[in-house]
Amino acid sequence: MTTATVAAEPDFYHEKTRFKGIFGWIFSTDHKRIGILYLIAIITFFLAGMTIGVLMRLEMLYPENTIVTAQTYNMFFTLHGIIMIFLVLIPVFPAVFGNFFLPLMIGAKDVFFPRLNLLSWWLFMAGGTLALVSLFLPGGAADTGWTFYVPYSIRSNTNIIPALMAAFILGFSSILTGLNFITTIHRMRAPGMTWFKMPLFTWSLYATGWVQVLATPVIGITLLLVTIERLFGVGIFDPTLGGDPVLYQHLFWMYSHPAVYIIILPAMGVVSDIIPVFARRTIFGYKFIAYSSLAIASVGSLVWAHHMFTVGMSNTGMFMFSLLTFLVAIPSAIKVFNWIATLYKGSIVLEVPLLFMLAFIVQFSIGGLTGLMLGALSVNIHVTDTYFVVGHFHYVMFGGTGFALFGALHYWFPKMFGRMYKKRPAFIGWLFMTIGFNILYFPMLILGYMGMPRRYYHYLQEFQSLQQLSTVGSWIMVAGILLLIVNLIVSLRRGDKAPANPWGGKTLEWTVSSPPPTENFHTIPVVTTGPYDYSEYEKPSSELS
Amino acid sequence: MTTTVIKHRDDVGSRMGLWLFLFSELILFGGMFIIYAVYRFKHPEEFRLAAAELDSFIGTINTIILLTSSLTVAMSITAIRQDKKYFSMALVGTTIVLAFVFLVNKYFEWSHKISIGIYPRSPDLLNKPPGEILYFGLYYVMTGLHALHVIIGIIVLAVMFGFIATGKINQHSFVHLEAGGLYWHLVDIIWIFLFPLFYLIQ
Numbered sequence: 125m126t127t128a129t130v131a132a133e134p135d136f137y138h139e140k141t142r143f144k145g146i147f148g149w150i151f152s153t154d155h156k157r158i159g160i161l162y163l164i165a166i167i168t169f170f171l172a173g174m175t176i177g178v179l180m181r182l183e184m185l186y187p188e189n190t191i192v193t194a195q196t197y198n199m200f201f202t203l204h205g206i207i208m209i210f211l212v213l214i215p216v217f218p219a220v221f222g223n224f225f226l227p228l229m230i231g232a233k234d235v236f237f238p239r240l241n242l243l244s245w246w247l248f249m250a251g252g253t254l255a256l257v258s259l260f261l262p263g264g265a266a267d268t269g270w271t272f273y274v275p276y277s278i279r280s281n282t283n284i285i286p287a288l289m290a291a292f293i294l295g296f297s298s299i300l301t302g303l304n305f306i307t308t309i310h311r312m313r314a315p316g317m318t319w320f321k322m323p324l325f326t327w328s329l330y331a332t333g334w335v336q337v338l339a340t341p342v343i344g345i346t347l348l349l350v351t352i353e354r355l356f357g358v359g360i361f362d363p364t365l366g367g368d369p370v371l372y373q374h375l376f377w378m379y380s381h382p383a384v385y386i387i388i389l390p391a392m393g394v395v396s397d398i399i400p401v402f403a404r405r406t407i408f409g410y411k412f413i414a415y416s417s418l419a420i421a422s423v424g425s426l427v428w429a430h431h432m433f434t435v436g437m438s439n440t441g442m443f444m445f446s447l448l449t450f451l452v453a454i455p456s457a458i459k460v461f462n463w464i465a466t467l468y469k470g471s472i473v474l475e476v477p478l479l480f481m482l483a484f485i486v487q488f489s490i491g492g493l494t495g496l497m498l499g500a501l502s503v504n505i506h507v508t509d510t511y512f513v514v515g516h517f518h519y520v521m522f523g524g525t526g527f528a529l530f531g532a533l534h535y536w537f538p539k540m541f542g543r544m545y546k547k548r549p550a551f552i553g554w555l556f557m558t559i560g561f562n563i564l565y566f567p568m569l570i571l572g573y574m575g576m577p578r579r580y581y582h583y584l585q586e587f588q589s590l591q592q593l594s595t596v597g598s599w600i601m602v603a604g605i606l607l608l609i610v611n612l613i614v615s616l617r618r619g620d621k622a623p624a625n626p627w628g629g630k631t632l633e634w635t636v637s638s639p640p641p642t643e644n645f646h647t648i649p650v651v652t653t654g655p656y657d658y659s660e661y662e663k664p665s666s667e668l669s
Numbered sequence: 670m671t672t673t674v675i676k677h678r679d680d681v682g683s684r685m686g687l688w689l690f691l692f693s694e695l696i697l698f699g700g701m702f703i704i705y706a707v708y709r710f711k712h713p714e715e716f717r718l719a720a721a722e723l724d725s726f727i728g729t730i731n732t733i734i735l736l737t738s739s740l741t742v743a744m745s746i747t748a749i750r751q752d753k754k755y756f757s758m759a760l761v762g763t764t765i766v767l768a769f770v771f772l773v774n775k776y777f778e779w780s781h782k783i784s785i786g787i788y789p790r791s792p793d794l795l796n797k798p799p800g801e802i803l804y805f806g807l808y809y810v811m812t813g814l815h816a817l818h819v820i821i822g823i824i825v826l827a828v829m830f831g832f833i834a835t836g837k838i839n840q841h842s843f844v845h846l847e848a849g850g851l852y853w854h855l856v857d858i859i860w861i862f863l864f865p866l867f868y869l870i871q
Contacts, residue, residue: 236682303689311682337689341697349701352810357790359799359806360704366799367806371707375700 133641135542150245153238156640158245159224160540166216167609169252173207174602176200181564181598184591187583194581198267199282201579203259205270206287210294211252213525214383217390218301218336219248221532222329224540226305228633228640229323231314231649236307244300251293258286269579271380272347274361274372278354285354288347295340295347295379298386302336305329314632316651320411323631323655327414328393331421335382335389339425343379346372370435377428385424387521388488389417391528392459395481398535399463400656401629402478403470407656409462416455423452433504442501449499456492460485471661475627476550480531483558487523491516494569509579512572518565530557530608537612538626542639543619545612553608560601567594631655680844687848691855694818698859701811705866708803715800720871722787723808724778728868731774732860738767739857742826742850752840754833761830761846764853768823775816779809808867815859822856825849 136156141148149157180200183190192200223241227234235241259265266287268277277284309330313322349360350372359365361372400407407413429437429445437445463485472478494516497503507513538544567590572578576587583591625634632649633640709716745760786793787805794802829849832838838846 236679237686240686299690299693303686303693306689307682307686310685311679337693338696341693342700345697345700349704349810358810359789359802360810365795365802365806366712367803368707368711371704375703378700 133643133646135637135639136642137542137639139642151242153234153242154642155223155227155234155238155241156540158241159220159222161245162215162219162223162248163540165249165252166212166220169207169211171609172256173204173212174605176204176207178598178602180204181595183581184583185595187585187588187591189582195264195267197581198269198579199265202266202269202287206255206266206291208521209270209383209387210291211255213387213521214298215248215294215301216525216529217394217532218298218305218329218332218386219244221325221394221536222301222305222390225536225633226308226326226329227312228636228644229326229631230309230312230317231632231645231651232308232312233644233648235304236311237304240300240304244297244304247293247297247300251290251297254286254293255290258283258290261286271376272350273376274350274353274367274369275363277350278362285351288351292344292347292351295344298336299340299344302333302340306333306337309333314648314651320414321651321654322414323393324396324407324410324413324417325390325393328389328396328417331417332386332389335386335421335425339379339382339386342375343383346375346379370432373432373435374429377431378425381428381431382421382425384520385420387525389420391484391525393417394528394532394535395463395484396459397631397655398477398481398531399466400658401535401627402473402475402481403467404473404628404658404661405466405470405656406654406658407462408465408468409458410654410656412458413462416458419455420452423448423455427452430499430504433501434508446499446501450496453492453496460489460492473627476547476554477531477535477627479551479554479558480527480534483554483561484524484527484531487519487527487561491519491521491523494519507572509577510572511568511576511578514578515565515568515572518568523561523565527557527561530554530605533612534608535627536633537615538622539633539638539640541616541619542622543615543617544622544626545615545619549607549611553604553611556604556607557601558604560597560599560604563597564594564601565597567591567597630657678842683844684847684851687851691851694855695859698811698814698862701807701814702862702866705807705811708800708807712798712800712803715798716804717871719797719801719804719808720867723868724781725868727774727778728864731771732864734767734771734774735857735860738764738771739854741767742853746843746846746850749833749838749843749846750840754836754839757846758830758833761826761833765823765826765830768819768826772816772819775812779812811863812867815856815863818856818859822849822853825852 136154139154141152143151149161152158179191180197183192183197183200223235226232261283263281263283265282266272266277266280266284267282268280268284272284272288272291277288309322309326352358353360353362357365359367361367361369363369396407396413427445427448429441430449433442433445463481494512498507498513498516534545534550571587571590571594574587576583576591622638624637626638627634630653632651635649636644741760742764745757745764748757748760782788782805788794789806789809794805826849829838829846832845
């Protein structure tokens with residue numbers, strides 16, 4: 125740093141903080157620093173969850189024992205689920221990209237409650253630590269599956285309570301983030317930024333915030349009740365005390381299905397933001413995409429029992445939940461059609477972030493359509509608790525949100541860190557990840573249809589070839605992911621300095637320098653156009669006339 | 670220097686955040702109300718029998734105490750708006766005292782239940798039919814969680830008391846006190862539902 129740059133403001137990495145070193149980060153209320161803290165934590169958790177996933181696939185290489193015992197396998201799929209759902213997928217978009225970019229995108233200097241924001245991070249770390257500590261306490265990691273179904277979660281001798289408490293604390297963190305964002309979006313938009321001039325990522329965070337605030341408490345209380353039941357023997361869900369385990373499942377899915385939308389909605393918002401930039405076109409059907417986020421959030425809160433078609437429910441109930449499940453497909457499909465329509469006749473620039481978005485569209489469509497198959501009552505009975513379900517939700521969760529995560533990382537990396545990454549390794553990484561992903565999960569759809577049950581440690585000889593294909597896919601995918609992450613880490617130091625707007629984005633975060641200054645904006649910007657104003661690229665007919 | 674220091678304050682936004690938090694609290698209890706409704710529907714007769722064992726007199730007293738405390742906390746906001754600092758502090762103090770009285774009553778109620786052998790895992794309770802076990806399970810959990818909220822409310826109000834004393838809450842800036850008051854009303858309103866569900870429906 126020379127004094128020649130004194131005219132420019134220092135970026136947020138060089139801001140003066142009250143505390144030195146790491147304390148300047150973990151006690152900082154700057155939304156950008158908190159976003160980076162979340163990113164580091166979540167990427168770490170992701171790599172841990174991924175390692176467990178790879179080990180599980182390795183175990184499936186042969187029909188009999190391969191590397192671990194059956195009990196360890198139970199712990200593996202439980203941990204893989206808890207880590208990936210509660211520590212990676214649910215927080216990743218609101219906590220990392222929402223924190224970093226929401227204030228920048230709406231022209232604000234920070235979120236509405238900066239200290240509450242820091243508290244959310246501390247709660248998140250406390251919950252994450254507790255989840256990891258429960259691994260090493262005597263008794264061993266939880267083996268119930270991430271769903272903690274009673275009565276087994278009341279009887280299992282493993283460390284259920286730390287895992288339950290971890291999920292409870294993480295839920296609290298998620299609620300606080302959600303209410304912070306809703307308030308921020310209501311109160312802190314820059315002058316001129318009306319609701320329909322907001323970037324669509326902001327819209328999706330808004331819809332997500334409501335789901336976080338209104339759905340999370342249900343799982344909070346449910347998990348708390350299981351804890352109380354284990355500790356004090358209070359009769360709530362335990363069938364020997366007259367309780368109803370199916371009621372537990374209802375309450376669990378009342379949150380955990382909406383949680384799917386906490387996971388996917390902001391990912392859809394990212395897709396809606398990235399595609400116009402690389403298609404050099406205004407998003408097609410802005411209002412439809414914005415409203416469809418709200419529609420998914422509200423209808424999606426009423427479909428929880430489609431996870432429970434085989435546990436016993438009235439025919440009327442099954443019919444209603446099946447119908448509502450089909451209804452959620454409509455706003456989801458609206459989004460997919462609008463993204464494709466945006467690409468149509470665009471001046472497409474095929475950069476790495478767009479490649480991730482294209483993979484997202486295809487894989488999310490496969491995930492969504494297999495979801496409709498599962499929502500159909502007759503098919504559901506046939507494939508419940510098989511690999512078909514596993515394949516389906518990995519196509520949505522990983523093929524959708526996971527790919528959107530890497531796309532968003534490659535899109536916003538220059539803004540977050542002020543460096544460009546090498547494009548060739550990123551492209552190769554994307555290629556491996558996409559090919560590996562599909563080799564890994566598509567066989568699961570077939571296996572499930574053939575009758576391979578999920579969470580089984582052994583399997584029949586006839587499934588071996590597809591199981592092995594799937595395992596090979598996991599290796600290809602992991603090679604791609606590692607290449608992507610290593611490339612980004614190397615670019616942190618070696619990459620070229622990033623300009624303020626490397627992709628030609630039109631949203632407000634691209635108007636400030638990379639990385640952004642501490643205060644984000646010198647003067648709060650006044651917004652006059654929509655977020656995707658690419659009129660200069662579009663047909664010059666208006667200029668000619 | 671021409672720049673003037675503008676203190677950023679947006680009371681509407683602060684209140685909005687608090688209301689969102691209160692929504693999530695309501696839904697937290699909502700989950701338990703669902704469980705109550707389902708079990709009551711399944712075991713109506715046993716719930717009726719179990720409810721007869723609760724003392725509705727002590728419940729009524731506690732309801733009156735909580736309603737009065739909601740009144741005093743609301744009055745404290747009016748008092749601070751009229752710049753009556755010490756009156757406002759007295760009212761917040763009264764609220765805290767009433768909250769303690771509520772907890773003391775609750776303590777005697779619970780210890781009476783425990784002394785006659787109704788508590789989780791007790792042999793007497795396990796001999797009862799499932800509906801009654803569930804009723805008392807819910808009774809302990811729901812009133813217990815409510816009592817926890819009363820304790821949190823006491824802490825919040827004590828902090829507000831300090832803020833008024835130091836002048837951080839004053840005639841022009843009382844959004845914190847409003848927040849504390851709203852939280853206290855939430856504690857109150859949850860009790861308003863717990864009271865009939867456990868004590869009155871027989």
